[in-house]
Amino acid sequence: MRNFMRTILAAGIALAAMAGARAADLDVVNVGVTGRPDQAQLELARARGYFEKQGIDVHFVPGGASGQDYISSLATNQIQVAAGSPNAGMFNAVNRGIDVRIVADWAHLGQSDDSTFSFVARKDLLDSGEIKTVADLKGKPIGVGPQFGAYNEMFIYKMLKSAGLGMSDVVAEFINFPDGIAAMSGKKIVGTLMIEPLVLIAHERKVGEVLMPASKIDPGAQVAVVLYSPQFADNKGLATRYMVAYLQGVRDMLNAYVKRIDTDATTDILMKTLSIKDRHVWEAMSPHIVDPNGTINVKHIREQAEFYKMRGEITGPVPDVEKLIDTRFAEGAVKILGKY
Numbered sequence: 279m280r281n282f283m284r285t286i287l288a289a290g291i292a293l294a295a296m297a298g299a300r301a302a303d304l305d306v307v308n309v310g311v312t313g314r315p316d317q318a319q320l321e322l323a324r325a326r327g328y329f330e331k332q333g334i335d336v337h338f339v340p341g342g343a344s345g346q347d348y349i350s351s352l353a354t355n356q357i358q359v360a361a362g363s364p365n366a367g368m369f370n371a372v373n374r375g376i377d378v379r380i381v382a383d384w385a386h387l388g389q390s391d392d393s394t395f396s397f398v399a400r401k402d403l404l405d406s407g408e409i410k411t412v413a414d415l416k417g418k419p420i421g422v423g424p425q426f427g428a429y430n431e432m433f434i435y436k437m438l439k440s441a442g443l444g445m446s447d448v449v450a451e452f453i454n455f456p457d458g459i460a461a462m463s464g465k466k467i468v469g470t471l472m473i474e475p476l477v478l479i480a481h482e483r484k485v486g487e488v489l490m491p492a493s494k495i496d497p498g499a500q501v502a503v504v505l506y507s508p509q510f511a512d513n514k515g516l517a518t519r520y521m522v523a524y525l526q527g528v529r530d531m532l533n534a535y536v537k538r539i540d541t542d543a544t545t546d547i548l549m550k551t552l553s554i555k556d557r558h559v560w561e562a563m564s565p566h567i568v569d570p571n572g573t574i575n576v577k578h579i580r581e582q583a584e585f586y587k588m589r590g591e592i593t594g595p596v597p598d599v600e601k602l603i604d605t606r607f608a609e610g611a612v613k614i615l616g617k618y
Contacts, residue, residue, distance in 0.1 A: 304335035305516050310348035310360035311338045313553060315475060316385055316502070316566045317361075321551040322544065323527030332519040348505075352378050358510035359520065363502045364579045366427035366591035372602060373594040377508040379604045380579070382521060382572035384502040392493035394564045395501060397437060398480050399469035399489040400462050409468060412441035412490055421453035421461060421470025427591045429501055430471050432582060433492045435589075440495055462486050475554060478563040500575040500582070501566075511604055521572065521611040528568045529618055535565035570618035572608030576600065 307329075311317055320338075323329055329336040339357050341347070348360035349368060353376040361384040362368065372378070387395060397420075403409040415438070423430025438444060453461055458470040462485050469489060472480060480486040492499065504524070510517055534544035545560045554560060580599045587596045612618075 306335045308337045308357040310357045319527035319531045322530045323523045325547045328523035328526040332523045352507045355507045355509040358507050360505050364582050366586040369592050369597050372597045379506040379511045380503045380602050381506045382504040382608045383569040384504050385566045387493040387499040388567045389497050390494040393491045394474045394566050395492040396488045397490045398472045398486040416447050418468045419449040421467050422450045423471040424454045432585050436495045475559045475563040500578040518607045518610040521607040525611050529570045571612050
């Protein structure tokens, strides 16, 4: 028995040594994450071993409320990858000489039936007829999202303009997305900007309904992008391998929630790894849209920079957007994976 136990112990030590050796052979990549549902593609890529198959030991670094919180960490290569919205803060950082690279799509708006990013009005006001169209928001308090200088401002501006209104025609209140349902329930506002799954939750609780999806005003808008540190981008081989794994996660997400392939198994993973623990929510809400080939809407990013400059939120010139964008990694990944 003693010899048997020695044999088992020796085998365990050998297996641990082999695992350690394998881990030592992997390239460590630190990825800034927010923990929001739009992290689904990353969670799938990690859980299904796509990064490891590419020789990458991916470390998720939590703590940022948004991608903007990771800009300085990217610039100094403390983290190598993050996701964030093109916004005034990012463009101002670029004008100060901070170097980041926009390398792939993280989320964009679809066509007019995409409700992932929508202005939601109170159901009682819609039912009574007090609010029928965007024009009926005039003079009323509305939630415009968490801050100016980001896409939420651009959408609200475009939405109001479509009805002949301006920002001064409404009482604009900054409301974080998770607080929108409570603000409408308490009748502090007549409507607010929301993202999924909050759009679905507002509907199911009979608090609010979509008045205007952003996709109807601004189809194809580039809402968020994948960012690389300059040092990581210089390592083309590793940066491309990372992109291969990332796009595999994107494709799995689209297969599950658009094509309805392997949906149950995909939802099982996301329920374990992200904050939404309700299977119904995952499978009923509109999934955020990501290009399976990583393609970026460069024209829209340029439009955003020009908008923030027009609004006085960019100090200095409008940055040369094309110099920020590096499509080599997505293109290289598609050569390996094939076009989706």
